[in-house]
Amino acid sequence: SKYVLGILGATGAVGKETLDILDERKFPLESLRLFASKRSAGEVLSCQGREWKVEELTPETSFAGIDFALISATDAISREYGARLSAAGILVIDDSGVFRMEDDVPLVVPEVNRQALRSMPRRIVSIPNCTTTPLVMALKPLQEAAGIKRVVVTTFQSVSGTGAAAMDELMNQTRNLMAFREAKAEVYPYQIAFNLLPHIGSFNEGGDCSEEIKIMRETRKILEAPALRLTATTVRVPVLRCHSEAINVELERPLKPHDARAALAEMPGVLVYDDPSKKLYPMPLDATGKDDVFVGRIREDESTANGLNLWVVSDNLRKGAALNAVQIAECLTEH
Numbered sequence: 001s002k003y004v005l006g007i008l009g010a011t012g013a014v015g016k017e018t019l020d021i022l023d024e025r026k027f028p029l030e031s032l033r034l035f036a037s038k039r040s041a042g043e044v045l046s047c048q049g050r051e052w053k054v055e056e057l058t059p060e061t062s063f064a065g066i067d068f069a070l071i072s073a074t075d076a077i078s079r080e081y082g083a084r085l086s087a088a089g090i091l092v093i094d095d096s097g098v099f100r101m102e103d104d105v106p107l108v109v110p111e112v113n114r115q116a117l118r119s120m121p122r123r124i125v126s127i128p129n130c131t132t133t134p135l136v137m138a139l140k141p142l143q144e145a146a147g148i149k150r151v152v153v154t155t156f157q158s159v160s161g162t163g164a165a166a167m168d169e170l171m172n173q174t175r176n177l178m179a180f181r182e183a184k185a186e187v188y189p190y191q192i193a194f195n196l197l198p199h200i201g202s203f204n205e206g207g208d209c210s211e212e213i214k215i216m217r218e219t220r221k222i223l224e225a226p227a228l229r230l231t232a233t234t235v236r237v238p239v240l241r242c243h244s245e246a247i248n249v250e251l252e253r254p255l256k257p258h259d260a261r262a263a264l265a266e267m268p269g270v271l272v273y274d275d276p277s278k279k280l281y282p283m284p285l286d287a288t289g290k291d292d293v294f295v296g297r298i299r300e301d302e303s304t305a306n307g308l309n310l311w312v313v314s315d316n317l318r319k320g321a322a323l324n325a326v327q328i329a330e331c332l333t334e335h
């Protein structure tokens, strides 16, 4: 059978990636309804060889006939329309953080915890933050092979995580600096070109930022490990696409790098890309546009018992958002 999909936030970076992925994966589409703000309404986007006109999302919009709604817009849109659409019997796949930590909303990466899709009392399923997904994709096989005691992760997040305006800001600042002109910072608090910002989201009184809190809470929920000891530092870097993560894991039982590499290689959706002797390690330029989570620099951490270091790179617009959402829709349409 075929399905009617609604995409809220269709003209954003994730929305456009979603259309490409629906095309590539030949998702069984009966039709599409694309929604965006007034500013983008009227745009025509193509998917599966057909043209689709973007509609303005308004409180009067009728969603009749839609089977699945993919939301990747603002938290306010997710809060208002996620509730409204699911109440209308539409299955909502939400990319925001609004519902992720609710007990009656599954938080899903299909390769890691697809079983969580069995219970969706509110007809809402959340996809994780784009830094959480690659982390749990790498941790799951290690958790199964040797148990996990503690994780320390530092992220290097591209500006596409903030959106198209941030990508423009990085490019414009770089051009201006190359021409010895002033580089204005509007999207970010400071210049991002040739700089690093250890600040994503908002700070709490303890000095953690909301992006770090999200990674810690979401990872524990997805791995069903509420007591997992985990700490994160999130950094915005002057890269256009892909998030990278330096991950240090303290396992419960011994696991040699060779065996860790084998466990990771067996994980669907993970590509082990790791041969320092040939200068082979994951980089954003390798993972951009790709579906896999790239894992490399797998090596023992001799500073602790059963310690392991690894380096993970994944496309934050694809597996970090759009691909994960489409894969969930595929899971829900399989009979």
Ligand code: 2RA
Pocket (backbone or CB within 6 Å): 129, 130, 131, 157, 158, 160, 161, 162, 200, 211
């Ligand atoms: C970011 N993870 O990178 C957040 C939202 N995509 O900005």
